[in-house]
Amino acid sequence: MxxxxxxxxxxxxxxxxxxxxxxxxxxxxxxxxxxxxxxxxxxxxxxxxxxxxxxxxxxxxxxxxxxxxxxxxxxxxxxxxxxxxxxxxxxxxxxxxxxxxxxxxxxxxxxxxxxxxxxxxxxxxxxxxxxxxxxxxxxxxxxxxxxxxxxxxxxxxxxxxxxxxxGSYYKEGIHPVKISVEQNYVRAVAGGTGEAKTGGNYANGLKAQEEAAKLGYSQVLWLDGRENKYIEEVGSMNVFFKINGEIVTPALNGSILQGITRDSIIQLLKHWNIPVIERRISVEEIYQSYREGLLEEAFGTGTAAVISPIGEFLWKGEKLVVNSGEVGQLTRELYDTLTGIQNGTKEDPFGWRVQLR
Missing domain, CATH: 3.30.470.10 (Aminotransferase class 4, branched-chain amino acid transferase, N-terminal domain)
Incomplete structure (x- = not known):
């Protein structure tokens, strides 16, 4: 250096x-x-x-x-x-x-x-x-x-x-949040600034978040800005789903932020030999998976919370309760492992942790 x-x-x-x-x-x-x-x-x-x-x-x-x-x-x-x-x-x-x-x-x-x-x-x-x-x-x-x-x-x-x-993001322990699927507003479109970390992207999301809060929901699930059907992010976080034993997350498409926690979770899952796929995911697919009893877990990833479990989605007036509203086993293991790597209590096989000397 x-x-x-x-x-x-x-x-x-x-x-x-x-x-x-x-x-x-x-x-x-x-x-x-x-x-x-x-x-x-x-x-x-x-x-x-x-x-x-x-x-x-x-x-x-x-x-x-x-x-x-x-x-x-x-x-x-x-x-x-x-x-x-x-x-x-x-x-x-x-x-x-x-x-x-x-x-x-x-x-x-x-x-x-x-x-x-x-x-x-x-x-x-x-x-x-x-x-x-x-x-x-x-x-x-x-x-x-x-x-x-x-x-x-x-x-x-x-x-x-x-x-x-x-302070600790979860002062009373890690707990699931309730998310409203956004139907009226969009966060970003491919070709815009969605994959850049710039202030306007966050100001743009405040109105939808404010309206979701009035309904008793912590954040919104953003859909794509063109067809209004494909999942992109949850609030200001990347999002993952466990469906029938497989982990899926929206593929980076030019409007989704390339989250560092997102990348860390993907690498950690692969290290554990757990299938993880980056692809387009429609909200209809999530709904059908829920109806068939295949939607096992859902969580957001980002710097502030590291992992934020999702316990419920509101879509078109219907409440989709994930894992009985409880934190999923895999979600908790990912949270415990990644925070352990960050604070030095767990082994870091990836060389992510940088010690200050």
Whole structure:
């Protein structure tokens, strides 16, 4: 690896650490942040770690008007022995560059990004909560900063990484969620920005989520934007089904995010010699499988929850209860194994775990 010079300015006014039991997702931030600038003349330059602080932008900054921005999400974990682990951070920055290409943002140096992340987490490692299931959430993002109202790619950007201690996603134990199959809105279409991790994709989903919540459902199951019949994602997560002993998940098609947890689950299943197939899956197929008693388990995958079991679908007014509304055996084994790899309590045969030194 190259030797990178990252300037570091430590905070002289450290914040008080939060009480672990009161932690929520993404509301408290650590003492420091990473930032790097881009200009057409200099490229990416001045990588630095500085005290956490507001950023100053011109009201005409293009990010406010045209949404030219991308982000990532990953975590740092503290083992029982006090070791700090990251989980596949190289994949996050590789995916960030894929998003950059779609949004016309200049690519970042992925090795520099990983090194900057390691240095930042090392400085603020005392912020990693120690309780089981907790972690330090990491949010890298890039924003377009040129003060210009013309519709064109920005000529200046900032790449920033911030850190946030988060509590256990399942404070009372892993439990299934209820999902409404979305009929009116679409998340993305092939050729759009669905496979990029950009803010507009998430803003686009808020209305459907709001309406599902009014019906008592946690999230929505997104169908494709052209035929409104093929399953794509669940909320902001990838989705898996166990049907008659076989695991199926929607194939990546240009509108589905290439989830790192998704890829990890697929590799883990293959390692266990459990059949897993990536293909188109219609909601009608899921319904028929349910009617025939073949739909055994369903779950979403993503950074925040790792695995979120699905206990019920609402489709056209009918409730499809999966596995009697209980967590499936395979779902639980996948959750326990992947979280064990992440926090260092289980063997990592894939080399995914990166120890901070």
């Amino acid at each position: 190259k030797a990178y010079q990252i300037e570091t300015i430590l905070s002289s006014n450290r914040k008080q650490k939060p009480v672990t039991e009161q932690l929520e997702f993404g509301t408290i931030f650590t003492d420091h942040m990473f930032i790097m600038d881009y200009s057409v003349e200099r490229g990416w330059h001045d990588p630095r770690i500085i005290p956490y602080q507001p950023i100053s932008l011109d009201p005409a900054a293009m990010v406010f008007h045209y949404g030219q921005t991308v982000f990532e999400g990953l975590k740092a974990y503290l083992s029982k022995d006090g070791e700090v682990f990251l989980f596949r951070p190289d994949r996050n920055f590789s995916r960030m560059n894929q998003s950059n290409a779609r949004l016309c943002i200049p690519p970042i140096d992925e090795e520099l990004a990983v090194e900057a992340l390691k240095q930042l987490v090392k400085i603020d490692q005392d912020w990693i909560p120690k309780a089981e299931g907790t972690s330090l959430y990491i949010r890298p993002f890039i924003i377009s900063t040129a003060p210009h109202l013309g519709v064109a790619p920005s000529e200046s950007y900032q790449f920033i990484i911030i850190l946030s201690p988060v």
